[in-house]
Amino acid sequence: MQVMTNEEIISEIKKFLVEEFEVDEAVLGPDAVLKDALDLDSLDYVDLVVVIESTFGFKVKGEDFVGMVTFKDFCDYIITKVNEKK
Amino acid sequence: MRYALVTGGARGIGREIALKLASEGNFVLINYRSNDEEANRTLHMIKEQGGQGALLKFDVANREETDRILGHWIEANKETPIQILVNNAGIRKDTLLIMMGSEDWDSVLDTNLGGFYNVTKHVISPMLVKKYGRVINIVSLSGLKGLPGQVNYSAAKAGTIGATKALAQEVGRRGVTVNAIAPGFIKTEMTQDLKEDELKKLIPLNRFGEAKEVAELVAFIASEKSSYITGEVININGGLYS
Numbered sequence: 001m002q003v004m005t006n007e008e009i010i011s012e013i014k015k016f017l018v019e020e021f022e023v024d025e026a027v028l029g030p031d032a033v034l035k036d037a038l039d040l041d042s043l044d045y046v047d048l049v050v051v052i053e054s055t056f057g058f059k060v061k062g063e064d065f066v067g068m069v070t071f072k073d074f075c076d077y078i079i080t081k082v083n084e085k086k
Numbered sequence: 087m088r089y090a091l092v093t094g095g096a097r098g099i100g101r102e103i104a105l106k107l108a109s110e111g112n113f114v115l116i117n118y119r120s121n122d123e124e125a126n127r128t129l130h131m132i133k134e135q136g137g138q139g140a141l142l143k144f145d146v147a148n149r150e151e152t153d154r155i156l157g158h159w160i161e162a163n164k165e166t167p168i169q170i171l172v173n174n175a176g177i178r179k180d181t182l183l184i185m186m187g188s189e190d191w192d193s194v195l196d197t198n199l200g201g202f203y204n205v206t207k208h209v210i211s212p213m214l215v216k217k218y219g220r221v222i223n224i225v226s227l228s229g230l231k232g233l234p235g236q237v238n239y240s241a242a243k244a245g246t247i248g249a250t251k252a253l254a255q256e257v258g259r260r261g262v263t264v265n266a267i268a269p270g271f272i273k274t275e276m277t278q279d280l281k282e283d284e285l286k287k288l289i290p291l292n293r294f295g296e297a298k299e300v301a302e303l304v305a306f307i308a309s310e311k312s313s314y315i316t317g318e319v320i321n322i323n324g325g326l327y328s
Contacts (some may be wrong), residue, residue: 045254050214 009056009082010075030072037071050054056082087138089168090308093117093146093205094175096125096308099224099297103172104128106301106310108137112170115159119145131328146175146201147193154210167212170308173202174224176239178276183237191238196241200250210257219242219262220308223250225319226302227270231327243268247319254317263316265307269300270323291304291323300309 003014017023019037027037040048049060057079068074090107094100095116105128108114114132116139118125125141132139144155160168176198179190202223213219228236229243247266254264271277271285272295286293303322306312321328 043256043259046214046260050211050260053211054215 004082006079009079010053013075013078016055020047020051028071030070032071033069034071036070036076044061052078058082058085087111087113088167088170089113089115089163090170091115091117091142091168091205091209092174093201096121096128098276099174099269099272099300100174101128101131102173102297102301103224103304104139105131105135105137106298106305107172108132108139108172109135110305110309111137112308113166114139114158115142116140117144117146117156117175118249119143125200131191131233139257145197146173146205147196149200149204152208156205160208160212164212167216168209168217169210169213169216169218170220171206171213172222172224172304172308173205175201176224176226176242178236178239180235180239182235186238194238195245196243198239199245199249204244206253208252210262212258213262214257217261219257219263220312221250221253221262222304222307223247223264223266224304225250225266225268227268227321227323227327230268230319230321242275250319251317258316263307263312265315265317266319267300267303267307268319268321268323270295270321270326272297272300288326289323293324295322295324 001031013030014025017028018025021038052060056078064077068077091110092104092114095104096118104114104116114275116125116128117177129139131212142155144151146152168196178196179194181190206221212236223246225243225246228240229247232240250266257264271280282294300322303320307315
């Protein structure tokens with residue numbers, strides 16, 4: 001995968017949330033509470049993990065989601081993981 | 087052509103499953119733990135009937151080895167993901183619980199139930215990405231009814247049945263089905279120490295089953311034709327238990 005900037009990563013995250021999970025992009029502010037914004041049930045996490053892994057190419061673990069509250073937390077997590085791969 | 091992985095494919099029911107899946111046009115990866123000669127024979131039989139396959143030697147009970155060998159194969163073959171997984175590898179260490187050593191408990195659980203986790207964890211992700219997959223767990227009458235002398239084996243198979251039903255619910259929305267097939271007494275090396283003449287009186291069809299008969303059922307569940315069946319445990323036991 002080509003090296004992505006943080007802005008490109010966030011843009012990619014928004015894109016798949018809008019396309020795959022029908023999330024309204026307007027609600028995806030940094031402080032948006034992830035659980036409410038995404039309105040995910042527990043089985044949606046299967047899709048979320050699949051999309052993250054296939055989009056960004058790293059393995060997601062269950063414990064990665066512990067303590068993740070806001071949309072910013074979610075983006076920071078993905079940015080950190082993507083940067084680890086560089 | 088789809089890629090199929092059959093664990094414990096060197097002998098017995100696993101071999102027949104591998105042969106049948108290959109005969110239906112799938113590329114079959116034959117996993118086995120130690121018996122190179124029998125594994126090569128299975129592969130040779132596949133090629134003789136005009137099919138395609140390869141050997142993948144690792145112990146499903148050994149998580150590190152499974153991660154290394156199966157994980158590497160999956161990483162190196164991203165264009166041809168495994169879309170049919172038959173978790174067939176199993177061992178028996180029969181004895182009454184009162185005499186069962188911890189090694190007999192651990193090894194049966196590690197192979198029969200741990201093996202399901204170790205292998206499926208790797209194979210399921212590409213299935214979810216491609217939105218297609220068939221996971222088939224070979225369990226046993228022992229896991230449904232419980233059989234004396236097989237507390238370890240019954241526990242492992244019952245555990246796999248629970249895992250089958252749970253996983254089916256997790257992955258159904260992405261087009262992956264998960265089912266279990268529960269054979270009764272089937273003529274293989276694993277059952278050659280049993281007294282068929284006495285036991286067959288208990289079976290309405292009055293005989294032990296053939297591994298080929300199990301393979302036919304597996305092939306149907308592994309095919310696209312079984313698309314609306316998931317989370318099921320299907321008995322194949324001559325009417326012995328239903």
